[in-house]
Amino acid sequence: xxxxxxxxxxxxxxxxxxxxxxxxxxxxxxxxxxxxxxxxxxxxxxxxxxxxxxxxxxxxxxxxxxxxxxxxxxxxxxxxxxxxxxxxxxxxxxxxxxxxxxxxxxxxxxxxxxxxxxxxxxxxxxxxxxxxxxxxxxxxxxxxxxxxxxxxxxxxxxxxxxxxxxxxxxxxxxxxxxxxxxxxxxxxxxxxxxxxxxxxxxxxxxxxxxxxxxxxxxxxxxxxxxxxxxxxxxxxxxxxxxxxxxxxxxxxxxxxxxxxxxxxxxxxxxxxxxxxxxxxxxxxxxxxxxxxxxxxxxxxxxxxxxxxxxxxxxxxxxxxxxxxxxxxxxxxxxxxxxxxxxxx
Amino acid sequence: xxxxxxxxxxxxxxxxxxxxxxxxxxxxxxxxxxxxxxxxxxxxxxxxxxxxxxxxxxxxxxxxxxxxxxxxxxxxxxxxxxxxxxxxxxxxxxxxxxxxxxxxxxxxxxxxxxxxxxxxxxxxxxxxxxxxxxxxxxxxxxxxxxxxxxxxxxxxxxxxxxxxxxxxxxxxxxxxxxxxxxxxxxxxxxxxxxxxxxxxxxxxxxxxxxxxxxxxxxxxxxxxxxxxxxxxxxxxxxxxxxxxxxxxxxxxxxxxxxxxxxxxxxxxxxxxxxxxxxxxxxxxxxxxxxxxxxxxxxxxxxxxxxxxxxxxxxxxxxxxxxxxxxxxxxxxxxxxxxxxxxxxxxxxxxxxxxxxxxxxxxxxxxxxxxxxxxxxxxxxxxxxxxxxxxxxxxxxxxxxxxxxxxxxxxxxxxxx
Numbered sequence: 142x143x144x145x146x147x148x149x150x151x152x153x154x155x156x157x158x159x160x161x162x163x164x165x166x167x168x169x170x171x172x173x174x175x176x177x178x179x180x181x182x183x184x185x186x187x188x189x190x191x192x193x194x195x196x197x198x199x200x201x202x203x204x205x206x207x208x209x210x211x212x213x214x215x216x217x218x219x220x221x222x223x224x225x226x227x228x229x230x231x232x233x234x235x236x237x238x239x240x241x242x243x244x245x246x247x248x249x250x251x252x253x254x255x256x257x258x259x260x261x262x263x264x265x266x267x268x269x270x271x272x273x274x275x276x277x278x279x280x281x282x283x284x285x286x287x288x289x290x291x292x293x294x295x296x297x298x299x300x301x302x303x304x305x306x307x308x309x310x311x312x313x314x315x316x317x318x319x320x321x322x323x324x325x326x327x328x329x330x331x332x333x334x335x336x337x338x339x340x341x342x343x344x345x346x347x348x349x350x351x352x353x354x355x356x357x358x359x360x361x362x363x364x365x366x367x368x369x370x371x372x373x374x375x376x377x378x379x380x381x382x383x384x385x386x387x388x389x390x391x392x393x394x395x396x397x398x399x400x401x402x403x404x405x406x407x408x409x410x411x412x413x414x415x416x417x418x419x420x421x422x423x424x425x426x427x428x429x430x431x432x433x434x435x436x437x438x439x440x441x442x443x444x445x446x447x448x449x450x451x452x453x454x455x456x457x458x459x460x461x462x463x464x465x466x467x468x469x470x471x472x473x474x475x476x477x478x479x480x481x482x483x484x485x
Numbered sequence: 486x487x488x489x490x491x492x493x494x495x496x497x498x499x500x501x502x503x504x505x506x507x508x509x510x511x512x513x514x515x516x517x518x519x520x521x522x523x524x525x526x527x528x529x530x531x532x533x534x535x536x537x538x539x540x541x542x543x544x545x546x547x548x549x550x551x552x553x554x555x556x557x558x559x560x561x562x563x564x565x566x567x568x569x570x571x572x573x574x575x576x577x578x579x580x581x582x583x584x585x586x587x588x589x590x591x592x593x594x595x596x597x598x599x600x601x602x603x604x605x606x607x608x609x610x611x612x613x614x615x616x617x618x619x620x621x622x623x624x625x626x627x628x629x630x631x632x633x634x635x636x637x638x639x640x641x642x643x644x645x646x647x648x649x650x651x652x653x654x655x656x657x658x659x660x661x662x663x664x665x666x667x668x669x670x671x672x673x674x675x676x677x678x679x680x681x682x683x684x685x686x687x688x689x690x691x692x693x694x695x696x697x698x699x700x701x702x703x704x705x706x707x708x709x710x711x712x713x714x715x716x717x718x719x720x721x722x723x724x725x726x727x728x729x730x731x732x733x734x735x736x737x738x739x740x741x742x743x744x745x746x747x748x749x750x751x752x753x754x755x756x757x758x759x760x761x762x763x764x765x766x767x768x769x770x771x772x773x774x775x776x777x778x779x780x781x782x783x784x785x786x787x788x789x790x791x792x793x794x795x796x797x798x799x800x801x802x803x804x805x806x807x808x809x810x811x812x813x814x815x816x817x818x819x820x821x822x823x824x825x826x827x828x829x830x831x832x833x834x835x836x837x838x839x840x841x842x843x844x845x846x847x848x849x850x851x852x853x854x855x856x857x858x859x860x861x862x863x864x865x866x867x868x869x870x871x872x873x874x875x876x877x878x879x880x881x882x883x884x885x886x887x888x889x890x891x892x893x894x895x896x897x898x899x900x901x
Contacts (some may be wrong), residue, residue, distance in 0.1 A: 183680060183834045185874040195873045199683050215873070222870040226839035259842045259863060266850070266857050301838065316676060316832065319659075322843030323832030 144207040159198035159209060168211055171220065171249055173227070174302035175199040176344055179406040181303050186249065188216055195219055200269055221253050230321075231262040231347070233299035239470065243385075245346035251310040256430050262334050282322050284330070291337040291353050296324050299349035305341035310371050312343065325349070338451035340463065351453075352449060352464045359461055362441050363403035369435055371425060375446035376412050378465055383468035384446070404443070416434055423458045486784075490721055492709045492729050493702065494745040497589040502624060505631040507895060512854040514637060516708035517596050521645045524711070526604045530556055530818040532603075533707065535857035537727040542663070542700035543775065543802045545726065545793030548707075551697055554687045555605040558695040566609065568696040569602040570672070571704055573614040573621075574656050577776030578825060580805040582731040583701040585743050587621040590705075591628040597704035599637060600711055603647050605697050610651045613668050616658035625653055643717055658830035664877055665698040667831070669869030678831040679877035696887075702731055723749025726793035730801070734760040736808035737767045746791075753787040756808060767810035771894070775802020777822050778882030781889040815868035816852040819890060823848035836870045844887065856900060863889075 142153045146168060163170050180199040189198045190210040212231050221476060233271055235241050281365035284296040301323055306314045313335045317326040327333050342350045347388050377393050392398050399407055422444065428436040443461045444451060449460045500507040522531055534549030555567060555789050575583040585595055602610045629651050632638045637858045660675050661667045666680040669691045689698025706728060710718050719727045726748050732755055735741045739761030752772065763769055772782045779802045793801055827845040832838045847864050850856045871884035891897055
């Protein structure tokens, strides 16, 4: 089949979507809800124009002779309004947000120069008591859950993109309530209880799903000179970390980066250790206590791994489990501290 | 009124809806016998196509074409199953035509359902009924049982090769489940929200099988067409969309009613002749055609013809007509529309979920008489994005009445 995109001809294969063709030909179309293999078409940001009508590119299959425009006044208006609507329901606490500068909503907001709270009434504009009740009612549905050991949930940040719903291999998430009250939640709003593979945290575009951790304690222990901090790197984690921090640091040596963060010793696990990692980790503290002649109580072990379900299995041999995202966050905060932008 | 043509309402008030014998003695189930003895599914579909019958749920899609496409669809699965669904999830505010059909003549509907199911080759049929229609579900359940005893449903219907089972499926009263893909999701046990089309339900519907979803009123026309032929039906009413239609006339009229009237009738006549004109001392302001999602008709357009027409300015929708007089507090009405859509949006797509919510907020401020400059641009933006980018028709409907009111009734003028 042949179609026209922005007045240029392109060859396409059967059953491809507009988004697929554009991605293959490096034509940029923004989107918030789609990901590999799942295209729900719910954010309505990836709209393109075809025959004078707006349609979502991610789930519209191409037809012979389509003439598609990917940038126009109407398209950017639609994207802008829909982003503004999403933002109006978003927490907007960027400065303290765990996902600051990694957030997809924030990036799009910046790109489309949106007015963040265009649709939210200002204090002086609220007229009746009902209005206040409505706002209160809306906020009462916010779900924050930190009771499970691995995933921290906060629906204030959620944009209802359904990535977590689609990707979860155990189908733990779903929608509760309807209309503006919709909230991504667990069945009967129980505490999340699953295998904690961490896929939902990986795909979440905002900070609605993040790694559960006591970040300030980690930083305190790292900065404490009396404490001997050992980083244990899982066997294929370094690429993942670099993937996360590629925009943040020019440094290419992971060892140096980690030493800068305050780790005293770095241990790399190898592929052959895959089945024995618990055993290895178990011996680390006693080994170093003998070798370096320090009190085992002053040794802190940090396991850097994507297996966030390990967070549930903390014990005296293993103090912290950090995902690649949290390691990247440490790096990011350090960089900023050096630049003098923030204080930790 | 002379020369009235009654297709759906012919038995209303004449027979006891709870007794199948009365329906049979009034000439019921003759169409089913004729279909089984003298017709093939192909010839029956041809008759329906000739009749020009189109969907009465609101979209006005040709029923014959829809049934034919399911009939011709090769059975995609190994079991060769196809489904027929009767859409009785009537939840448009001010609409109660389907409910009246069940209340007065359930067997007419049932006969239509059986014939349509056999036409497309379905062995299993669902009647998706609004969860609030408890009494109607009970009447239908009784009707199905009676028809089963008389061998109109079940195995070897009237000793023919046809088999059919009918199940009444009660929804939970959600407006969105009247949309066919959401309805299918609901029967499958999923959350009631629309699915992407294509694939259309006619190719890949309920449980992935070819499925025809038809409105109850549409189906109630089918026995008449089978009995009297498509040509006779095509002569009734307007050329563009033949047949009769149940109109529900509400509001500031003397005599609110459900009336069966040939399509192509003027709106003016509906109000004057069938509903007895305006109430004493009330002055006509506008009429809303098609429920909460309908458009507004002002005095100058009252001569418009009521028919299903793709290019028509005023879509008929469900056929509900709300007549509004000048004493009506329009802001109250706007708020009721906004609150309806805020409540009934499924929450799937961003513009509808957030847009209807913000629309409700603005409607509230509008009612309090204090909207700001920001609200005005926000209102314009929301209505635009609802119309152009929402996932399913619900979002588009949410904007129609609102934008019509603002445009035609010039509501924002005093803020300029």
